[in-house]
Amino acid sequence: MELAKGLGADTMRNLFAALLTGVIFGAGLALSDMINPARVLAFLDILGAWDPTLAFVMAGALVPSAIAYLIVRRMPQPLLDKAFSIPENRVVDRQLLTGGAIFGMGWGLVGYCPGPALAGLVYGTWQTWVFAAAMLAGMWIHSVTDLSIFRGKSAAVID
Amino acid sequence: MQPLDPFVALSGGALIGIAAAVLLLLSGRVAGVSGMLARAAGIADSGPTRGQAGAFVIGLPLGAILVGTFVRSPDITVTSSIPLLMAAGLLVGFGTRLGNGCTSGHGVCGMARLSPRSLAATATFMGAGFLLVGILRHGIGQGIGG
Numbered sequence: 129m130e131l132a133k134g135l136g137a138d139t140m141r142n143l144f145a146a147l148l149t150g151v152i153f154g155a156g157l158a159l160s161d162m163i164n165p166a167r168v169l170a171f172l173d174i175l176g177a178w179d180p181t182l183a184f185v186m187a188g189a190l191v192p193s194a195i196a197y198l199i200v201r202r203m204p205q206p207l208l209d210k211a212f213s214i215p216e217n218r219v220v221d222r223q224l225l226t227g228g229a230i231f232g233m234g235w236g237l238v239g240y241c242p243g244p245a246l247a248g249l250v251y252g253t254w255q256t257w258v259f260a261a262a263m264l265a266g267m268w269i270h271s272v273t274d275l276s277i278f279r280g281k282s283a284a285v286i287d
Numbered sequence: 288m289q290p291l292d293p294f295v296a297l298s299g300g301a302l303i304g305i306a307a308a309v310l311l312l313l314s315g316r317v318a319g320v321s322g323m324l325a326r327a328a329g330i331a332d333s334g335p336t337r338g339q340a341g342a343f344v345i346g347l348p349l350g351a352i353l354v355g356t357f358v359r360s361p362d363i364t365v366t367s368s369i370p371l372l373m374a375a376g377l378l379v380g381f382g383t384r385l386g387n388g389c390t391s392g393h394g395v396c397g398m399a400r401l402s403p404r405s406l407a408a409t410a411t412f413m414g415a416g417f418l419l420v421g422i423l424r425h426g427i428g429q430g431i432g433g
Contacts, residue, residue: 139338145313146339150346151353153306153318153391158354158361160299161291166364170288172420181291186394188300189307193399196308206315213315213335214400215387220407227386228393228408232415234378236423238367241390242383243320245376246344247351248363255365255372262373266380267321267330275385 141208154247160185163248165239172236223275234266307395314339319392320347321383331384386412 161167162185170179205211235241240248240259248256307318316335325331326340334340355361367375383389386408388397393412397405 142314143338143342145310147342147346149306149310149318150343151350152302154347154350155354156299156302156306158351159302159358160296163351163361164363166288169420172416173424174417175421175425179288179290181296184293184296185300188297189304189395190399192301192304193307193395196311197400200311206313208313209315211315214317218403220404224386224404224408225411227382228411229415230378231382231386231389232412233419234375234382235412236416236419238372238375242324243391247347250348250352251361251363253363253365258369258372259376262376263380264328266377267325267384270381270384271330
């Protein structure tokens with residue numbers, strides 16, 4: 129459906145909005161040193177020489193983000209698009225928690241989550257590329273896997 | 288590791304939050320990096336257009352270059368071995384798709400709107416991260432991780 133649309137002015141504006149926000153996001157990750165996995169591991173190491181930096185970063189990010197979510201409650205539609213695409217599912221199910229736990233283990237193993245890994249690709253450490261390639265492979269494996277084992281019966285009832 | 292100046296950390300965080308805010312106000316989208324990447328790579332079939340997702344993903348390293356050029360050259364330290372990097376990447380890729388998001392989508396965007404799913408997901412991946420680093424650095428697996 130979206131592909132059928134021509135490259136109208138709104139499409140171009142939305143593309144630019146995505147690029148611009150990606151740039152700002154990446155700049156924030158670099159400025160806050162979140163693109164350095166050693167920094168992230170130091171935050172996750174609460175039993176060692178704990179580095180609180182990630183907590184400050186998260187706090188700094190949540191303020192503008194929360195304000196924006198309050199503002200859009202009063203907006204009928206986003207400025208450049210027809211409708212908001214905000215997830216409405218509120219059910220905490222087994223799939224969500226299993227996914228979170230698997231992600232957290234990978235995060236703790238090396239110190240990379242998706243944003244910093246992508247933003248850090250340009251800084252010449254081949255390790256980042258190995259991680260990013262494996263991350264894409266993991267996403268692909270998820271897309272071709274039968275996930276019914278992760279869906280609990282209880283969750284299905286709540287749904 | 289010497290903690291970063293809290294003011295710099297807050298400023299960097301604010302940029303991340305502003306990016307999420309602007310994308311929401313302009314295009315009505317959640318700035319979730321794992322979802323954007325999967326969409327851009329053609330792995331996910333819902334979400335923004337592939338063009339939008341691709342533009343956002345390409346923007347991330349561009350923003351990092353800007354900071355590296357004009358503010359501070361980053362010091363990226365990765366000490367992990369190749370098998371460890373591959374295992375971590377697979378877990379992060381699979382886990383973020385199964386759990387519908389990562390630190391940005393659940394942490395920055397979902398928690399900001401008090402989504403129960405995002406609060407639960409963030410608590411879970413943070414907890415798993417703390418646990419794994421604790422085990423690797425202070426428990427039985429001492430020396431395996433970075």
